[in-house]
Amino acid sequence: MRVAVLSPDLELTLEERDRPTPDDDEVLVRILSVGICGSDVHYYEHGRIGDYVVDSPLVLGHESAGEIVAVGEHVDESRVGERVTLEPGVPCRRCEHCARGEYNLCADVTFMATPPDDGAFAEYVAWPADFAYALPESVSLDEGALVEPLSVGVHVARRANVGVGDSVLITGCGPIGLLAMEVLRAAGATDIIVSDVVPEKLALAEERGADTVIDVSEENLAEAVDAATDGRGVDVVVEASGAPPAVQGAFDAVRRGGSVVLVGLAPDGEVPLDTNEIIDNELDVFGSFRYRNTYPAAIDLLADGAVDVEGIIDFDATLEAVDAAFQRAQNPETVKGMIRLGDD
Numbered sequence: 573m574r575v576a577v578l579s580p581d582l583e584l585t586l587e588e589r590d591r592p593t594p595d596d597d598e599v600l601v602r603i604l605s606v607g608i609c610g611s612d613v614h615y616y617e618h619g620r621i622g623d624y625v626v627d628s629p630l631v632l633g634h635e636s637a638g639e640i641v642a643v644g645e646h647v648d649e650s651r652v653g654e655r656v657t658l659e660p661g662v663p664c665r666r667c668e669h670c671a672r673g674e675y676n677l678c679a680d681v682t683f684m685a686t687p688p689d690d691g692a693f694a695e696y697v698a699w700p701a702d703f704a705y706a707l708p709e710s711v712s713l714d715e716g717a718l719v720e721p722l723s724v725g726v727h728v729a730r731r732a733n734v735g736v737g738d739s740v741l742i743t744g745c746g747p748i749g750l751l752a753m754e755v756l757r758a759a760g761a762t763d764i765i766v767s768d769v770v771p772e773k774l775a776l777a778e779e780r781g782a783d784t785v786i787d788v789s790e791e792n793l794a795e796a797v798d799a800a801t802d803g804r805g806v807d808v809v810v811e812a813s814g815a816p817p818a819v820q821g822a823f824d825a826v827r828r829g830g831s832v833v834l835v836g837l838a839p840d841g842e843v844p845l846d847t848n849e850i851i852d853n854e855l856d857v858f859g860s861f862r863y864r865n866t867y868p869a870a871i872d873l874l875a876d877g878a879v880d881v882e883g884i885i886d887f888d889a890t891l892e893a894v895d896a897a898f899q900r901a902q903n904p905e906t907v908k909g910m911i912r913l914g915d916d
């Protein structure tokens with residue numbers, strides 16, 4: 573089979589590898605659609621994210637969907653032919669966090685496209701059967717692949733318990749911010765404010781239903797949020813850019829007693845904050861790390877038509893054109909590129 577491999581000297585090329593054989597509890601999936609995530613692009617550009625270093629060849633890609641073509645001994649044969657999306661992080665299933673159901677916090681997780689674990693820019697992937705979720709006919713394979721970033725949004729909404737009538741500010745209109753917006757609206761948020769520094773992304777957010785857009789390269793975030801909320805601030809801020817000014821600005825934009833959810837990863841992980849402001853305003857601050865138990869809900873949201881994910885796709889490319897696709901994905905105006913390995 574062909575796979576797209578990133579070498580330690582950051583060349584992204586196609587290679588022939590043996591097709592994997594599924595273990596007893598695994599399914600073999602013919603991969604048909606894979607999203608290019610910001611973390612894939614980061615590895616492609618820099619060869620590392622924090623302590624995770626591409627020091628041996630790595631198959632990128634963790635937003636994937638395809639069709640089951642074979643199953644291991646312990647998996648129901650009737651699953652052959654099923655269209656599935658793959659949850660990319662498989663935990664150890666034994667530690668305290670796994671036992672609590674907080675498996676996204678498992679320290680012993682295998683996460684696709686995170687060194688040293690290979691990802692899904694490959695024609696076939698063998699994956700645990702219970703981390704391969706059936707897609708209803710009405711959900712396309714591109715949508716199936718984007719269940720992954722949509723899941724980040726589902727986890728955010730659950731962390732902050734966003735509910736009916738809540739006002740929210742989302743800082744950052746990349747895939748994470750835009751898909752969080754979909755979930756927050758489905759959860760009942762009614763007033764949605766977004767911010768970014770790229771006008772094209774703000775225009776897309778507006779097209780997708782944001783009530784107020786703030787270009788923070790031109791406007792002051794806190795002042796603009798004050799103007800949009802009659803000085804009250806929003807119930808919940810979802811920080812989805814990782815930009816230090818946005819992280820700091822989140823605490824000025826939230827109402828007293830409101831919540832701030834931090835999703836974006838700041839470049840060096842350190843942002844000075846006024847902790848007295850957090851105490852005085854009795855803010856709830858949540859970290860939101862990946863997701864847990866979100867795939868069924870995310871698939872249902874898609875099947876119900878409650879969220880749109882396909883509208884964030886800018887382009888698609890074949891596996892052969894993967895390097896050009898990654899170059900295009902680096903454009904600040906690009907939101908989501910997809911690699912398609914077959915027809916839906």
Ligand SMILES: NC(=O)c1ccc[n+]([C@@H]2O[C@H](COP(=O)([O-])OP(=O)(O)OC[C@H]3O[C@@H](n4cnc5c(N)ncnc54)[C@H](O)[C@@H]3O)[C@@H](O)[C@H]2O)c1
Binds near residue numbers: 611748773815
């Ligand atoms: N916590 C998690 O589980 C998790 C999962 C996936 C991604 N992430 C992180 O979330 C962030 C968003 O991911 P993404 O894939 O959407 O990234 P992205 O780079 O595509 O989007 C970030 C957006 O923030 C905008 N931005 C830059 N400076 C800004 C500012 N001052 N104010 C508002 N917006 C600003 C950028 O223009 C861009 O549109 C990244 O930091 C990523 O590493 C976290």
Ligand SMILES: C[C@@H](O)[C@H](N)C(=O)O
Binds near residue numbers: 609611721724862
């Ligand atoms: C959650 C996933 O999309 C993210 N890129 C990560 O590696 O954590």
